[in-house]
Amino acid sequence: MPSVLPVGDPAPEDGSLPESALAGLGERPFGIYVHVPFCTVRCGYCDFNTYTAAELGPVAGAPGASRTTYAAAAIEEVRRARRALGDVDLPVSTIFFGGGTPTLLSPADLGSVIAAVASEFGIADGAEVTTESNPDSVARWDLEELRAVGLNRISFGMQSSVDHVLRVLDRTHDPLRVPAVVQWARQAGFDQLSLDLIYGTPGESLADWQLSLEAALACEPDHVSAYSLIVEDGTALARRVRRGELPMPDDDDLADKYLVADERLGAAGLGWYEVSNWARDEASRCRHNLLYWTGADWWGVGPGAHSHVGGVRWWNVKHPAAYADRLAAGLSPAQAREVLDAQSRRVERVLLELRLSSGLEAGVLDDVGRSAVGELAARDLLTEEGDRLVLTRRGRLLADAVVRDLVPWNP
Numbered sequence: 001m002p003s004v005l006p007v008g009d010p011a012p013e014d015g016s017l018p019e020s021a022l023a024g025l026g027e028r029p030f031g032i033y034v035h036v037p038f039c040t041v042r043c044g045y046c047d048f049n050t051y052t053a054a055e056l057g058p059v060a061g062a063p064g065a066s067r068t069t070y071a072a073a074a075i076e077e078v079r080r081a082r083r084a085l086g087d088v089d090l091p092v093s094t095i096f097f098g099g100g101t102p103t104l105l106s107p108a109d110l111g112s113v114i115a116a117v118a119s120e121f122g123i124a125d126g127a128e129v130t131t132e133s134n135p136d137s138v139a140r141w142d143l144e145e146l147r148a149v150g151l152n153r154i155s156f157g158m159q160s161s162v163d164h165v166l167r168v169l170d171r172t173h174d175p176l177r178v179p180a181v182v183q184w185a186r187q188a189g190f191d192q193l194s195l196d197l198i199y200g201t202p203g204e205s206l207a208d209w210q211l212s213l214e215a216a217l218a219c220e221p222d223h224v225s226a227y228s229l230i231v232e233d234g235t236a237l238a239r240r241v242r243r244g245e246l247p248m249p250d251d252d253d254l255a256d257k258y259l260v261a262d263e264r265l266g267a268a269g270l271g272w273y274e275v276s277n278w279a280r281d282e283a284s285r286c287r288h289n290l291l292y293w294t295g296a297d298w299w300g301v302g303p304g305a306h307s308h309v310g311g312v313r314w315w316n317v318k319h320p321a322a323y324a325d326r327l328a329a330g331l332s333p334a335q336a337r338e339v340l341d342a343q344s345r346r347v348e349r350v351l352l353e354l355r356l357s358s359g360l361e362a363g364v365l366d367d368v369g370r371s372a373v374g375e376l377a378a379r380d381l382l383t384e385e386g387d388r389l390v391l392t393r394r395g396r397l398l399a400d401a402v403v404r405d406l407v408p409w410n411p
Contacts, residue, residue: 008336011314015084015332018339021310025085031094031291032081032117034074035302036102037320038067040137044170044240045198047232049304049318050100056320071109073324074301075116077333081299082120084332085309091124092117094288094298097131103138103146111149113301128153128192128287135181136173143181143188153286154185155194155225161215162208165201168246170236175215182219192284194223199257201229202246209257210264217268222284224270225277226261228254255397262393275355275396293352295345303333311340347407354382354406355399359390369406376402 039050095117097110110131117123130153131146138146146154160166161175178195185193195216199209216224229249231238240246262272270278274293279285291298292308300307303323306315314337317323326333340348346364353360362370362384373389376382381395381402395402 008315008338011332011334011337013331015080015334017084017309017312020339021312022086022088024310025297026088026090029093029287029291029296030090030121031096031288031296031298032078032092032121033288033298033300033302033305033307034095034097034102034113035300035305036070036097036099036105037303038070038099038104039101040104040134041170041172042236044168044236045229045232047235048100051320067105067109069324070320071105071112073320073327074113076327077301078113078116078120080327080332081301085299089122091122092127093124094128094291095123095130096288097151099132101134101137102131103133103142107142107145107149110146110151114150130155130192130286130288132157132196133181134173135177138181138184140184140188143184143190147188147190152190153192153194154190155196155223155286156181156185158195158212158216159198160201160204160208161212162204165204165208165212168201168203168237169198178215179219182221192222193219194225194286195219195221197224197226197261198229199226199261200249200254202241202249206253206256206260210260213261213264217264221270222280223278223286224265226258226265227276228258258397259393262396271357272396273357275391275399293356295349295352307334311345313338313340350407351403354389354391354403355396357390359385359388362387362389365406368408372405376405 035049037050039052042050042052042055095114102110114129129151131151132155134157143154156178158175158178159169159171161178163175166173166175182193197212197216199212231241231248237246241248265278266272270280272278273285274289277286277289295308297309298307299309300316303316303320304318306313314334316333317326317335323333349364350360350369353364362373365373373382373384376395377384380392381398382389382391391399391402
């Protein structure tokens with residue numbers, strides 16, 4: 001969850017949604033995202049809405065602002081979600097615990113949130129239930145307990161296998177621990193296992209990046225996410241770059257590393273299905289993230305969490321104490337929302353679906369967009385596969401520019 005929230009329009013205090021958003025509810029996949037805003041240490045590059053105990057200060061013991069009380073606040077929002085969405089049959093197809101570091105909560109707490117979702121909505125057969133985790137935040141027995149309470153997919157924040165790269169990122173885990181936690185997760189019975197990587201860290205050579213890829217592949221993951229480092233304003237990393245202590249990531253270097261990743265991951269049997277994500281097979285794709293990329297419905301639980309139902313998007317207050325206070329007062333934790341018009345939804349559909357290997361239905365484009373397709377194809381940026389437009393490898397490197405040509409629209 002990004003730490004800077006958009007402005008939007010005021011959200012109703014009772015959390016109610018317009019009838020237009022509820023129309024068709026249950027016909028689209030529905031997921032639950034649970035934001036856990038706690039971290040032991042804040043990484044220098046991180047712009048997510050997360051807090052260490054020191055940053056929370058005196059409120060760290062307040063209801064909802066404490067790791068020990070947070071689950072109860074999240075459960076209250078799950079109950080509010082059920083009331084806001086009415087009594088339509090709405091079994092949850094995906095649950096995703098993100099952060100922050102969700103595994104700083106006890107397995108019992110995560111399990112209690114899963115149980116609340118099951119009680120209020122029901123959980124679909126074969127549902128994907130994911131938690132993110134730092135390699136140093138779990139032991140073997142934690143993973144066994146996480147699996148026992150209903151989690152079946154885990155995503156470890158590996159980022160790099162090279163010590164000096166991890167130090168620049170302020171990551172505290174020992175890279176040698178990654179193979180161990182992966183093995184423990186397999187032994188605990190997790191169905192799907194993912195590793196997150198970051199490339200382009202200042203000081204990371206191409207050889208460093210290749211070492212990280214090989215270390216990740218040696219763990220035989222079902223899924224790999226590889227993201228280029230972005231220097232976000234307001235982060236410790238941005239301040240170091242501004243002071244001249246570290247260089248900005250170089251676009252050519254980022255492109256070279258992306259191509260290396262795509263080639264190596266593909267050779268190892270992991271195919272791209274979204275610009276920054278590769279999976280062993282269709283069953284290994286992150287179904288929760290596919291909800292986002294295909295404009296389905298999800299409810300975001302937790303401070304700063306974003307939700308989307310039927311063209312209405314809203315986001316919660318940022319601070320854990322303010323979030324818990326609103327729930328305790330019987331109010332929605334939503335800070336603001338926006339109702340997307342048809343043009344906004346069309347632009348977002350182009351922006352997101354074009355990033356997928358399944359591509360974008362050409363009929364979504366207007367006349368201006370369709371007129372740009374031929375030139376983009378001639379420049380080897382996309383291909384026409386039946387009635388769908390699919391980015392080439394070169395097009396993936398320039399995905400944002402391709403979108404600008406297809407929807408030259410300023411909101």
